[in-house]
Amino acid sequence: MSSKRILNAFSFFILVPMVISTDNLSHFASVLHKTLFDGSYTSDIHPYCSRNAVNVKIDVGLREIVDLSEKYETIKLKIWVRLSWNDCKLMWNSSEFGGISKLGVPYDKLWIPDVTLYEGIDDIANMPDMKQYRALVSNTGDIQYQFPSTIHMACGMNISMFPYDHQMCTLTFGSWIHSNSEIEMFSKSESGDLSSFVNHQEWVVVSLKATKVTELYTCCEEPFSSISYKLVIKRKATFYIITMILPFFALTILSIAGFVLPSISGEKITFHMNILLAVTVFLLLIQDKLPSSSEFFPKIGIYFLNTLLLTCLSCLMSTIVVYLFYHDLSGREMPKWVKRVLVDGLGRLMFITPETIVRFRAQQTGNTDSTDQGQVVRKTVIPVDKAKKNRKSIKPTALSGIQNAVYDGWEIEVGEVRRRDDNRVSFMETDKSAFSDASKKMNEWELLAYTLDRFFTVFYIIVISLNTFVFLIVLSQNDQP
Numbered sequence: 001m002s003s004k005r006i007l008n009a010f011s012f013f014i015l016v017p018m019v020i021s022t023d024n025l026s027h028f029a030s031v032l033h034k035t036l037f038d039g040s041y042t043s044d045i046h047p048y049c050s051r052n053a054v055n056v057k058i059d060v061g062l063r064e065i066v067d068l069s070e071k072y073e074t075i076k077l078k079i080w081v082r083l084s085w086n087d088c089k090l091m092w093n094s095s096e097f098g099g100i101s102k103l104g105v106p107y108d109k110l111w112i113p114d115v116t117l118y119e120g121i122d123d124i125a126n127m128p129d130m131k132q133y134r135a136l137v138s139n140t141g142d143i144q145y146q147f148p149s150t151i152h153m154a155c156g157m158n159i160s161m162f163p164y165d166h167q168m169c170t171l172t173f174g175s176w177i178h179s180n181s182e183i184e185m186f187s188k189s190e191s192g193d194l195s196s197f198v199n200h201q202e203w204v205v206v207s208l209k210a211t212k213v214t215e216l217y218t219c220c221e222e223p224f225s226s227i228s229y230k231l232v233i234k235r236k237a238t239f240y241i242i243t244m245i246l247p248f249f250a251l252t253i254l255s256i257a258g259f260v261l262p263s264i265s266g267e268k269i270t271f272h273m274n275i276l277l278a279v280t281v282f283l284l285l286i287q288d289k290l291p292s293s294s295e296f297f298p299k300i301g302i303y304f305l306n307t308l309l310l311t312c313l314s315c316l317m318s319t320i321v322v323y324l325f326y327h328d329l330s331g332r333e334m335p336k337w338v339k340r341v342l343v344d345g346l347g348r349l350m351f352i353t354p355e356t357i358v359r360f361r362a363q364q365t366g367n368t369d370s371t372d373q374g375q376v377v378r379k380t381v382i383p384v385d386k387a388k389k390n391r392k393s394i395k396p397t398a399l400s401g402i403q404n405a406v407y408d409g410w411e412i413e414v415g416e417v418r419r420r421d422d423n424r425v426s427f428m429e430t431d432k433s434a435f436s437d438a439s440k441k442m443n444e445w446e447l448l449a450y451t452l453d454r455f456f457t458v459f460y461i462i463v464i465s466l467n468t469f470v471f472l473i474v475l476s477q478n479d480q481p
Contacts (some may be wrong), residue, residue: 002293016357024098024397025098025183031408032100033103035097035347036090036103037109040137043110044111046111047088049087049089051315052140053180053182054085054086054113056084056085056115056175056183056185057188058081058115058173058183058187059082059187059188059189059192060080060082060173060208061193061195061196062192062195063080064197065200065205066078067204067275070289070290073154073155074152074153076151076152076153077151078150079150081127081130081173081323082146083144083145084188087111087137087141090141091141092139094139101138101139102138102139103136105136107131107133107135108290109412110135113178115174115185116128116173116174118172118174118226119155120151120153120461121153122152122153127150127151127271128150129148129181132147132149135144135148142203151170153171155167155170157290158296159296159298160296160297160298161298162289162290163241163244163300163320165238166206166232166233167203167233167235168231169231169233170231171225171228171229173228173229176398179222180222180223181222183225183380184225185212185226186227187210187227189447191207191208192229194208200234204234204235205232205233208231209232209233210228211230212225244300248282250434251279251375254426255272255311255314256460256461256464257463259318259457260457263321263325263326263449264325269315269318269319269322269420272314275314276308276311276315279304279311282299283308283334285298286301287301295415297389299384299475300314300471303471304433304464307467310464313460317452317456320452320456321449322355324452325445325446327449328444329444334444334448342448343451345461346455350454350455350458352450377466379409
């Protein structure tokens with residue numbers, strides 16, 4: 001029983017003073033609040049305690065990159081703003097108010113410097129949520145006001161080195177109405193706070209440097225002070241390498257295959273046209289991603305444009321080759337200068353040296369290639385070591401059509417059809433000279449097409465390789481904002 005009484009007495013003497021002390025603090029805080037703000041103090045008037053300006057210190061912590069639009073040259077950031085200044089009208093003796101040295105005060109009760117983000121473009125507020133938080137006032141008159149805000153601001157983009165580019169955005173904080181004689185801005189440190197930054201999937205923050213700027217504007221007689229933060233970010237290029245650059249390199253290599261296709265296949269020009277359309281799609285992707293700027297044009301866009309022009313040139317070159325390949329059907333003689341310059345001169349340069357023109361001969365000579373049924377097949381003029389691999393030897397002609405008609409054993413003559421099996425050999429020998437002369441012409445034009453095709457192939461490989469090599473050198477340069 002005695003121990004229980006002792007415990008109750010102990011609790012009474014310990015807890016009751018604590019309750020009394022808490023009540024006293026609440027009472028002193030209430031009295032302090034009335035003393036400070038129910039008197040002559042007003043939040044609408046700049047605190048003039050002397051002729052000196054109010055020194056406002058600012059510190060900015062970058063929390064997150066919410067969004068960055070290269071096309072519209074804007075950036076949205078989540079930042080933590082920390083303001084501090086001294087208000088001489090909010091000072092008290094802590095011993096007179098129960099030892100209270102700090103007091104939390106709502107935004108609308110205090111004079112808050114009109115710190116403005118000059119680059120802000122938000123339609124709702126310059127720095128949203130600024131008025132929703134409380135300031136911490138100390139008995140010495142020092143005030144700290146810290147608040148988070150999501151700002152939307154303009155940021156000029158230099159996309160010349162895309163996707164290996166750096167971007168620099170400027171955040172300028174200063175008073176909008178008070179000149180340097182009333183409010184002077186200072187930075188708490190030489191750089192912003194990046195300790196709480198949340199990593200972004202596309203961008204890496206390189207630095208956030210602070211600089212004090214004093215500038216005289218044409219509107220006013222006195223200069224204004226501000227703090228400028230330079231935010232430097234670097235793009236992570238892995239995504240664009242996998243989805244854009246490597247597929248385009250593969251497409252560039254694939255475009256060379258169009259020159260390997262035989263002219264007789266009929267798909268040579270179509271293949272190059274498909275490559276041209278694919279390159280155009282890549283160029284449109286770049287256009288949708290980047291801003292319409294004439295000052296900074298991306299190097300990758302120039303590379304895509306050069307490749308587009310080279311692909312157009314490859315279409316033109318393939319058209320020339322196909323035209324010459326079938327030009328023999330016109331029956332025209334090849335000009336001597338063409339044969340001397342292109343067939344002979346360029347042919348030697350491309351290691352194409354025709355040794356002879358193979359003419360059609362009668363079956364009795366033993367030099368005529370024939371099928372098991374005795375069908376005559378013409379040969380083309382190409383180097384002898386390439387004869388077995390000639391890709392144009394199956395080209396249909398009017399003469400081969402006659403030959404096939406004879407092989408089938410029929411002839412259409414003045415609306416009358418009759419058998420010619422018995423006269424087949426004599427018919428072929430009668431037309432042998434004309435058939436050989438036409439074959440010679442056809443083979444010369446075919447040889448010219450073959451020579452130009454190889455020249456165009458070598459030329460295209462050299463130019464497209466040079467274009468890609470220069471592009472890689474440009475991208476390897478260290479881009480700094």
